[in-house]
Amino acid sequence: xxxxxxxxxxxxxxxxxxxxxxxxxxxxxxxxxxxxxxxxxxxxxxxxxxxxxxxxxxxxxxxxxxxxxxxxxxxxxxxxxxxxxxxxxxxxxxxxxxxxxxxxxxxxxxxxxxxxxxxxxxxxxxxxxxxxxxxxxxxxxxxxxxxxxxxxxxxxxxxxxxxxxxxxxxxxxxxxxxxxxxxxxxxxxxxxxxxxxxxxxxxxxxxxxxxxxxxxxxxxxxxxxxxxxxxxxxxxxxxxxxxxxxxxxxxxxxxxxxxxxxxxxxxxxxxxxxxxxxxxxxxxxxxxxxxxxxxxxxxxxxxxxxxxxxxxxxxxxxxxxxxxxxxxxxxxxxxxxxxxxxxxxxxxxxxxxxxxxxxxxxxxxxxxxxxxxxxxxxxxxxxxxxxxxxxxxxxxxxxxxxxxxxxxxxxxxxxxxxxxxxxxxxxxxxxxxxxxxxxxxxxxxxxxxxxxxxxxxxxxxxxxxxxxxxxxxxxxxxxxxxxxxxxxxxxxxxxxxxxxxxxxxxxxxxxxxxxxxxxxxxxxxxxxxxxxxxxxxxxxxxxxxxxxxxxxxxxxxxxxxxxxxxxxx
Numbered sequence: 303x304x305x306x307x308x309x310x311x312x313x314x315x316x317x318x319x320x321x322x323x324x325x326x327x328x329x330x331x332x333x334x335x336x337x338x339x340x341x342x343x344x345x346x347x348x349x350x351x352x353x354x355x356x357x358x359x360x361x362x363x364x365x366x367x368x369x370x371x372x373x374x375x376x377x378x379x380x381x382x383x384x385x386x387x388x389x390x391x392x393x394x395x396x397x398x399x400x401x402x403x404x405x406x407x408x409x410x411x412x413x414x415x416x417x418x419x420x421x422x423x424x425x426x427x428x429x430x431x432x433x434x435x436x437x438x439x440x441x442x443x444x445x446x447x448x449x450x451x452x453x454x455x456x457x458x459x460x461x462x463x464x465x466x467x468x469x470x471x472x473x474x475x476x477x478x479x480x481x482x483x484x485x486x487x488x489x490x491x492x493x494x495x496x497x498x499x500x501x502x503x504x505x506x507x508x509x510x511x512x513x514x515x516x517x518x519x520x521x522x523x524x525x526x527x528x529x530x531x532x533x534x535x536x537x538x539x540x541x542x543x544x545x546x547x548x549x550x551x552x553x554x555x556x557x558x559x560x561x562x563x564x565x566x567x568x569x570x571x572x573x574x575x576x577x578x579x580x581x582x583x584x585x586x587x588x589x590x591x592x593x594x595x596x597x598x599x600x601x602x603x604x605x606x607x608x609x610x611x612x613x614x615x616x617x618x619x620x621x622x623x624x625x626x627x628x629x630x631x632x633x634x635x636x637x638x639x640x641x642x643x644x645x646x647x648x649x650x651x652x653x654x655x656x657x658x659x660x661x662x663x664x665x666x667x668x669x670x671x672x673x674x675x676x677x678x679x680x681x682x683x684x685x686x687x688x689x690x691x692x693x694x695x696x697x698x699x700x701x702x703x704x705x706x707x708x709x710x711x712x713x714x715x716x717x718x719x720x721x722x723x724x725x726x727x728x729x730x731x732x733x734x735x736x737x738x739x740x741x742x743x744x745x746x747x748x749x750x751x752x753x754x755x756x757x758x759x760x761x762x763x764x765x766x767x768x769x770x771x772x773x774x775x776x777x778x779x780x781x782x783x784x785x786x787x788x789x790x791x792x793x794x795x796x797x798x799x800x801x802x803x804x805x806x807x808x809x810x811x812x813x814x815x816x817x818x819x820x821x822x823x824x825x826x827x828x829x830x831x832x833x834x835x836x837x838x839x840x841x842x843x844x845x846x847x848x849x850x851x852x853x854x855x856x857x858x859x860x861x862x863x864x865x866x867x868x869x870x871x
Contacts, residue, residue: 305336305337306318306320306325306327306336306337306341306343306346307327307334307335307336307337308327308334308335308348308359308360308361308496309332309333309334309335309360309496309497309519310333310334310335310348310350310496310497311333311497311498311516311519312497312498313335313350313351313496314351315350315351315352316329316335316348316349316350316351317348317349318337318341318346318347318348318349319346319347319348319349319356319372320341320343320345320346321343321344321345321346324349325337325341326338332519333497333516333519343375344374344375345372345373345374345375346359346372346373346374346375347359347372347373348496350495350496353495356372357492357495357496358370358371358372358373358449358492359373360449360492360493360496360499360523361451361523361526362374362436362449362451362452363376363451363452363460364376364452364453364455364459364460365436365449365452365455366455366459367455368436368438368439368455368490369436369437369438369448369449369489369490370438370490373452376460378534380461380464380468382464382468382536383468383472384467384468384471384472384536387471387536387573388572388573389476389538389573389574389575390427390428390475390476390538390574391574392428392539392574392576392578392600392601392666392709393664393666393709393802393804394427394666394802394804395426395427395428395476395709396425396426396427396428396704396709396710396711396712396792396795397426397427397428397429397430397478397669397709397710397711397712398421398424398426398428398429398430398711398712398714399430399432399671399674399675399711399712399713399714400414400429400430400431400432400713400714401431401432401443401444401675401714401724402414402431402432402434402454402457402466403441403442403444403456403457403766404714404724404766404769404770404771405417405714405770405771406770406771406773407770409441409456409457409770410456410457410458410462411457411458411462411463411465411466412458412462412465412466414466415465415466415469417773418469418470418473418475419473420776421473421475422473422474422475423789424717424785424788424789424792425789425792425793425796426475426712426792427475427476428475428476428477428478428538428539429470429475429476429477429478430478430479430480430541430711431466431477431478431479431480432444432480432675433445433447433479433480433481433482433543434453434454434457434463434479435447435448435449435450435451435452435453435454435481435482436448436449436450436452436453436454436455436490437454437487437490438487438489438490438730438731438732439489439728439729439730439731440456440729441456441727441728441729441763441766442727442728442729443675443679443726443727443728444480444482445482445487445506445543446486446487446488446489446507446728447482447486447487448486448487448489448490448491448492448493449490450481450482450483450527451527451530453535460535463535464535464536467535467536467537468536471536476538476539477536477537477538477539478537478538478539478540478541478576478578479531479535479537479539479540479541480540480541480543481527481528481531481540481541481542481543482543482544483510483524483527483542483543483545483548483556484504484506484509484510484543484544484545484547484548485504485506485507485508485509485544485547486507486508487507488507488730488735489730489731489732489735491507491508494508497516497519497520498511498514498515498516498517498520499511499520499523501513501514501517501549502549504547506547509547509548509549510523510524510548512524512548512549512550512552512556513549513550513551513552521556521559524556524560525556525559525560525563528540528560528563528564529563529564529567532564532567532571532575533567533571538573538574538575538576539575539576539577539578539600540576540577540578541578541579541580541603542557542577542578542579542580542599543580544580544581544582545557545579545580545581545588546581546582546583555597557579557588557597557598557599558592558597558598560577561577561592561597561598561599562592562598564577565598576600576601577599577600577601578599578600578601578602578603578669579599579601579602579603580602580603581602581603582605583655584606584640584642584643584654584655584656585655585656586639586640586656586658586663586667588602589601589602589663589667589668590663594662600667601666601667601668601669601709602667602668602669603668603669603671603674603711604639604640604668604669604670604708605677606626606635606639606640606641606642607635607636607639607668607670607671607708608670608671608672608673608674608677609622609623609626609641610626610627610631610632610635610636610641611632611672611699611702611703612626612672612677612687613626613627614626614627614628614629614632614833615672615687615691615695615698615699615833616687616690616691621649622649624648624649625641625642625646625647625648625649626641628815629813629814629815629818629820629833630813630815632813632820633811633812633813633820636702636706636707636809636811636822637660637806637809637811638657638658638660638806639658639663639665639668639708639806640655640656640657640658642654642655643655643656643657643658644656644657658806660806660807660809661806661807663806664804664805664806665706665707665708665709665804665805665806665809666707666708666709666804667709667804668708668709669708669709669710669711670703670706670708670709670710670711671703671710671711671712671713672687672696672699672700672703672712672713672716673686673687673712673713673716674711674713675713675724678713678723678724679724679725679726680726682747682752682756682757683723683725683752683756683757683758684723684724684725684726684758684769685723686715686716686719686720686721686722686723686724687699687716688716688719688720688721689721689723692865693719693780693783693784694851694852694864694865694866695833695865696719696784697784697787697851697865697866697867698831698832698833698851698865698866698867700787700788700791701791701829701831701851701867701869702820702822702829702831702867704788704791704792704794704795704801705791705794705795705801705822705824705829705869706809706822706829707803707804707805707806707808707809707824708804709804710795712788714771715771715772715775716788717784717785717788717789718775718776718781718782718784718785718788719780719781719784720771720772720775720781721772721775722768722769722770722771722772722775723768723769724769725758725760725765725768725769726743726758726760726765727758727760727761727762727765727766727769728760728761729761729763729766730761736761739760739761740759740760740761743757743760744757787851790849791849794848794849794869798827798848799825800824800825800826800827801824801827801829801869803824803825808825809822809823809824810822810823811823814838817834817838818832818833818834818838819831819832819833819834819838819840819862820833821840821842826871827848827869827870827871828842828868828869828870828871829867829868829869830842830860830862830867830868830869830870831862831866831867832862832863832864832865832866832867833865834864834865835864835865836864837861837862837863837864838861838862838864839859839860839861839862840859840860840861840862841859841860842859842860842870843857843858843859843860844856844857844859844860844868844870844871845870845871846870846871847868847869847870848869848870848871849868849869850866850867850868850869850870851866851867851868852866852868854866854868854870
């Protein structure tokens with residue numbers, strides 16, 4: 303039994319096509335159209351007014367024939383075995399970001415399940431899955447989704463995703479799902495035919511009407527979707543893509559409204575539920591509790607930390623990296639989360655951000671990372687840090703992230719220095735759209751100094767295939783050594799409370815700009831990195847070495863080999 307209802311407030315007539323038969327729906331005062339009597343069936347769609355096109359359900363839970371095809375009735379009657387799962391709290395945890403379509407050659411939820419033991423052995427706590435909502439074509443990043451309630455069929459559909467979440471919980475891993483509410487993809491976005499869902503455009507696609515007439519149901523469309531992933535799919539948290547692009551002038555912002563709903567659901571489910579935002583506003587009010595006047599989200603990505611680490615390790619200064627690069631900027635950002643906190647941003651041509659209060663704001667609310675899908679995939683060739691950095695510098699970067707006060711996040715394959723790139727790819731069936739994306743991608747990178755010949759064809763199957771993780775690499779000596787180091791750093795973080803302490807007012811950072819060394823003081827422990835190609839003499843006595851990437855011995859002062867780190871007391 304399925305209600306087969308749809309919101310279409312401006313339509314004069316709405317029909318339901320169900321298994322080949324048409325049924326007139328009855329209009330209600332709230333703008334919803336419903337059958338006059340209960341109906342049963344499988345494949346269905348809606349016809350609006352005199353338009354002969356049969357459109358998929360905006361709240362479809364399954365799209366077996368893609369985003370342009372009929373919806374299929376689906377019931378949440380999965381045989382869960384995670385009844386004993388009590389969830390994972392974000393403070394103290396380590397997150398691992400992955401993309402289902404390139405995490406394994408199988409490119410499905412079931413294939414990803416086969417690699418979960420690797421994550422358990424690594425020691426991470428959460429798996430953050432890039433978007434799995436339905437998008438046009440069999441392969442893509444997922445940010446071009448247009449049917450947000452339906453899990454991508456080529457990955458295994460809704461049951462496949464439930465099997466994945468169930469398996470993660472069985473192995474003690476929480477699941478965070480990346481969701482995109484700031485825009486819809488360019489193909490299959492039929493929402494505006496049903497009602498006033500859209501309110502504008504961004505460079506990525508149409509945006510939602512969150513504060514105009516009839517925006518109440520549009521906001522419910524977002525919130526109900528978020529609740530469904532958390533409740534019906536047992537997901538433990540959501541990563542909210544580019545929330546700075548949510549145009550909402552209401553007194554109660556959509557994000558605050560969502561935080562309230564999720565808090566209520568968490569109380570009912572009796573397990574923690576986490577909301578993590580991606581935002582470039584550098585405004586900690588986003589993750590400040592509502593009781594203190596904030597929006598009440600639990601954490602946000604901290605790109606400034608990434609930018610400082612990236613420029614310090616690589617020496618790159620182009621584009622938005624121009625303001626970063628000194629050890630002074632890295633030390634300050636390690637203490638304060640935001641580099642731009644009311645300071646001049648040359649990339650933006652204005653001042654940007656506002657400072658946080660390290661005495662009140664907890665470091666766990668900011669995610670720190672060396673790499674993520676954006677910072678790799680939005681490079682012309684999708685090259686990882688491992689393509690240019692020495693194993694020693696990769697280890698130094700890992701030590702700063704995993705021993706710092708913020709919530710660490712890794713990107714799939716980073717832990718062994720994967721040599722495979724991670725490039726932008728899509729498979730839009732429409733030739734004109736495919737060519738537009740191909741041309742636009744090359745033009746965008748040409749503006750940043752890359753040659754068009756260097757930019758992989760995003761529509762080529764080879765681009766996706768060469769972006770797929772190579773699982774033979776972790777067994778090779780150089781990769782295995784780095785993997786062991788990552789495992790040891792995560793283990794050390796768990797064993798020593800100083801290393802997971804999120805109190806920013808307790809963190810002290812020393813550095814020498816010329817000698818290229820930096821030391822984080824974590825309680826009685828020290829995390830020292832030498833980023834230079836020569837040996838460094840640091841003015842710190844060493845009594846006990848907990849972990850190092852090169853031989854270090856107790857002494858009156860620390861002697862650190864080139865491009866190495868040490869965690870010591």
